[in-house]
Amino acid sequence: MENKENTEKKEKVPRQPMPEQDPMKRIYNFNEVPYGYTAELSITEAKRCIQCKKPSCIAGCPVDVKIPEFIQQIADGDFIGAARTLKETNALPAICGRVCPQEDQCEKVCVLGKKGEPVAIGRLERFAADYERESGNILIPEVAPPSGKKIAVVGAGPAGLTVAGDLIKLGHEVTIFEALHKSGGVLIYGIPEFRLPKEIVDAEVEYIEKLGVKIITDAVIGRLKTVDDLFAEGFHAVFLGVGAGAPVFMNIPGENLSGIYSANEYLTRSNLMKAYRFPEYDTPIACGKNVAVIGGGNVAMDSVRTALRLGADNAYIIYRRSETELPARAEEIHHAKEEGVQFKLLHNPIEYIGDENGWVRQIKCIRMELGEPDDSGRRRPIPVKGSEFTIDVDTVVVAIGTEANPVIPKTTQGLEVNKWGYIMANGETGETSREGVYAGGDIVTGSATVILAMGAGRKAANAIDAYVRSNKKS
Amino acid sequence: MVIEAPEIARKRKAGQFIVLMIDDKGERIPLTIVDSDNEKGTLTIIFQIVGKTTAQMAQMEKDDFFLHVLGPLGHPTEINNFGTAVCIGGGVGIGVAYPIAAALKETGNKVISIIGSRTKDILILEDDMRKVSDQLLVATDDGSYGFHGFVSAVLQNVIDSGEKIDIVFAIGPVPMMKVIANLTKPYGIKTIVSLNPVMVDATGMCGACRVSVGDKTKFACVDGPEFDGHEVDFNLLINRLRMYCNQEKQAMEKYKCECHGK
Numbered sequence A: 001m002e003n004k005e006n007t008e009k010k011e012k013v014p015r016q017p018m019p020e021q022d023p024m025k026r027i028y029n030f031n032e033v034p035y036g037y038t039a040e041l042s043i044t045e046a047k048r049c050i051q052c053k054k055p056s057c058i059a060g061c062p063v064d065v066k067i068p069e070f071i072q073q074i075a076d077g078d079f080i081g082a083a084r085t086l087k088e089t090n091a092l093p094a095i096c097g098r099v100c101p102q103e104d105q106c107e108k109v110c111v112l113g114k115k116g117e118p119v120a121i122g123r124l125e126r127f128a129a130d131y132e133r134e135s136g137n138i139l140i141p142e143v144a145p146p147s148g149k150k151i152a153v154v155g156a157g158p159a160g161l162t163v164a165g166d167l168i169k170l171g172h173e174v175t176i177f178e179a180l181h182k183s184g185g186v187l188i189y190g191i192p193e194f195r196l197p198k199e200i201v202d203a204e205v206e207y208i209e210k211l212g213v214k215i216i217t218d219a220v221i222g223r224l225k226t227v228d229d230l231f232a233e234g235f236h237a238v239f240l241g242v243g244a245g246a247p248v249f250m251n252i253p254g255e256n257l258s259g260i261y262s263a264n265e266y267l268t269r270s271n272l273m274k275a276y277r278f279p280e281y282d283t284p285i286a287c288g289k290n291v292a293v294i295g296g297g298n299v300a301m302d303s304v305r306t307a308l309r310l311g312a313d314n315a316y317i318i319y320r321r322s323e324t325e326l327p328a329r330a331e332e333i334h335h336a337k338e339e340g341v342q343f344k345l346l347h348n349p350i351e352y353i354g355d356e357n358g359w360v361r362q363i364k365c366i367r368m369e370l371g372e373p374d375d376s377g378r379r380r381p382i383p384v385k386g387s388e389f390t391i392d393v394d395t396v397v398v399a400i401g402t403e404a405n406p407v408i409p410k411t412t413q414g415l416e417v418n419k420w421g422y423i424m425a426n427g428e429t430g431e432t433s434r435e436g437v438y439a440g441g442d443i444v445t446g447s448a449t450v451i452l453a454m455g456a457g458r459k460a461a462n463a464i465d466a467y468v469r470s471n472k473k474s
Numbered sequence B: 001m002v003i004e005a006p007e008i009a010r011k012r013k014a015g016q017f018i019v020l021m022i023d024d025k026g027e028r029i030p031l032t033i034v035d036s037d038n039e040k041g042t043l044t045i046i047f048q049i050v051g052k053t054t055a056q057m058a059q060m061e062k063d064d065f066f067l068h069v070l071g072p073l074g075h076p077t078e079i080n081n082f083g084t085a086v087c088i089g090g091g092v093g094i095g096v097a098y099p100i101a102a103a104l105k106e107t108g109n110k111v112i113s114i115i116g117s118r119t120k121d122i123l124i125l126e127d128d129m130r131k132v133s134d135q136l137l138v139a140t141d142d143g144s145y146g147f148h149g150f151v152s153a154v155l156q157n158v159i160d161s162g163e164k165i166d167i168v169f170a171i172g173p174v175p176m177m178k179v180i181a182n183l184t185k186p187y188g189i190k191t192i193v194s195l196n197p198v199m200v201d202a203t204g205m206c207g208a209c210r211v212s213v214g215d216k217t218k219f220a221c222v223d224g225p226e227f228d229g230h231e232v233d234f235n236l237l238i239n240r241l242r243m244y245c246n247q248e249k250q251a252m253e254k255y256k257c258e259c260h261g262k
């Protein structure tokens, strides 16, 4: 009863919008688009939460963030306290507040969303985490007494960083092996600066190192050393958080022409290698005037918005289904539209046509229509006969997904993979078919989300802790 | 150039490569491991100055260091006792051919090596190659040393002499590998080439290094870098290598200006 009255009273305050860069300005820079809430906006927004007795929002969060609790702390002006509450269950709140698909998770099930707009949980999470980081008042938690156990973590993405952070706090010695020259996984090489400033990722990595985790970059496991070598070196358990890093192409004619990139390459050049600042940085990237991005997910939106910022006059999304099936987050689609991205929906490329130097000049597309729902429940796109036409382009980014990189499974004996090459692991513990080897994140589930990778990391860390403590062998 | 990288030195096999990054703003560039010394924990690389990064490397001095060295990458060369193997190296490709010739010799092959360069002064590793070969033939484009002409003409002579060749390894500039592959094809001599497409991560993550082999797309960094020369689409490789021509010139000019400024 009381709740109901509350709902009616509080509904009058609308969901606070987040100030952001003007679209016509931001397409000329790589700075972050939303500025984030101010303290006042945060308190106003936090007060919208009615502090449900049985909060439905928590069930929507894969790591069970204590949502009403941290929001109450913000409402009371205890921002540092809110950040600490967040960190009890979520090691990377500044990142999740920015990149979680909240509209499908916590905010989807917030009761306020039933009648009006849900509490902006993600924006509040971002505010509290940023406040703590900027204040420099970061708590270094107590670390349990040394257990004498050594754990190797392969891959410094969200899954690996979470496992490492949890296990070091439990008193184990943890070493991360990362193939690239920088840690962060997709957070550092894939998601662009204008959506997730690299400074934030670096701060999180530094924090993990401060806890005592050793990170060895430039170490490709499977090449420099194998998983067996790691056990031979005295590690008691190994966690594989290597992501789903191998790009998928459509295998249509002309796809290897110059000017055609995988999204991984395009984004890696721009983000990790900072090609958007060429020639200050040495790595080049094609800055096309007419850029087409194939696909409709977050990766496609990141690529197409990068293309605009690199100077494209026309930036297209070519997607074979309709707007309702676009898998990208609503916010990203909204931002892309504001920035002038042209959506060619219900289109599919069938061939690329190049010039005499082998550079792509045109895409031959075919129109699609939606038929009966397929296995995924989405309506299956069917080509419309005779509807082929061409679009002029000089750069193409293929963003239709990624798959498992086979380096580790190929070099690790007794590690079972499924028919797509993903490592088979127990969903609750991360255990694989090989004793002492655990896995989680995109390498198990296929491309998913940051928060799911972290959730898998957390579960695996608990299982690894139990395993090494009970293991008689060492 | 000799680099200290003990773990890589211990693991590496003939045909594998490393990726280097000089500093934070640098590019990641792949270079073949020519030789390694397990005791000293060092790797030898040989490079040709073609652009900014290699020019910058040429300015490095003893005790300078790279910010990042990653490796060993790529499949090692498949070395068997084939019988008679011809190892062809052109330009800095000789550096790549050398560990292969050495490994072939060690496995009991009869090794005929053919090395070539534009002119005598820039011919590398002649003595090392001689040591691991039963026969060494040298060619220069300008005739300043050895045979006057291309290594492909030398190979033709070897074939014409009636020597039974079981396998050819050809490593050098793309046009050279293309000519050799075309030459051996009618004779049905298996020919392995080592491809050098542009790479970024070199771990199979980006697809920058895609090449077409037997009409299938392969990633040279993880599926190669060595492939059956008769199946490779060399024209595609040549085009893709030209992708950043203008930007590379720009980077080089900027670098030169900065150097002269100092």
Ligand SMILES: Cc1cc2nc3c(=O)[nH]c(=O)nc-3n(C[C@H](O)[C@H](O)[C@H](O)COP(=O)(O)OP(=O)(O)OC[C@H]3O[C@@H](n4cnc5c(N)ncnc54)[C@H](O)[C@@H]3O)c2cc1C
Pocket: A099, A100, A101, A154, A155, A156, A157, A158, A159, A160, A177, A178, A179, A180, A183, A184, A185, A186, A187, A190, A191, A219, A220, A221, A222, A241, A242, A243, A244, A245, A267, A298, A299, A302, A329, A405, A407, A408, A440, A441, A442, A443, A447, A448, A449, A450, A451, A453
């Ligand atoms: C462009 C892009 C945008 C995205 N946007 C969002 C978003 O908005 N919201 C969201 O929730 N999710 C998003 N995702 C998905 C999300 O980033 C991933 O689900 C998440 O990063 C998976 O984490 P992970 O730790 O499993 O793997 P990764 O983040 O992929 O990390 C794996 C790490 O392992 C390293 N590695 C691989 N092989 C080896 C080896 N053999 N030896 C050593 N190291 C190795 C890799 O270099 C990498 O650093 C996006 C993904 C992309 C590509």
Ligand SMILES: Cc1cc2nc3c(=O)[nH]c(=O)nc-3n(C[C@H](O)[C@H](O)[C@H](O)COP(=O)(O)OP(=O)(O)OC[C@H]3O[C@@H](n4cnc5c(N)ncnc54)[C@H](O)[C@@H]3O)c2cc1C
Pocket: B017, B027, B028, B029, B030, B031, B032, B033, B046, B047, B048, B049, B050, B051, B052, B053, B054, B055, B092, B095, B096, B195, B196, B197, B198, B199, B200, B225, B241, B242, B244, B245, B248, B249, B252
């Ligand atoms: C597996 C492999 C092994 C190699 N081994 C050797 C070697 O032993 N010795 C040697 O001298 N060279 C070798 N190369 C070529 C060497 O990587 C390039 O010459 C070098 O990257 C040029 O960099 P740059 O900045 O000096 O020149 P840039 O000005 O950047 O480019 C000049 C030319 O080099 C090529 N190139 C540029 N960037 C790359 C890149 N990231 N990856 C590959 N090629 C690129 C392009 O064709 C370009 O036109 C190898 C390449 C590969 C893929």
Ligand code: SF4
Pocket: A060, A061, A062, A063, A064, A065, A067, A090, A096, A097, A100, A102, A105, A106, A107, A121, A122, A125, A451
């Ligand atoms: S971690 Fe993600 S899902 Fe959970 S509360 Fe935060 S934004 Fe929502």
Ligand code: SF4
Pocket: A048, A049, A050, A051, A052, A055, A056, A057, A058, A067, A068, A109, A110, A111, A112, A119, A121
């Ligand atoms: S469901 Fe919404 S209103 Fe209720 S506690 Fe959670 S965030 Fe607050």
Ligand code: FES
Pocket: B198, B199, B200, B201, B202, B203, B204, B205, B206, B207, B208, B209, B210, B219, B220, B221, B222
């Ligand atoms: S260089 Fe990136 S996949 Fe080969």
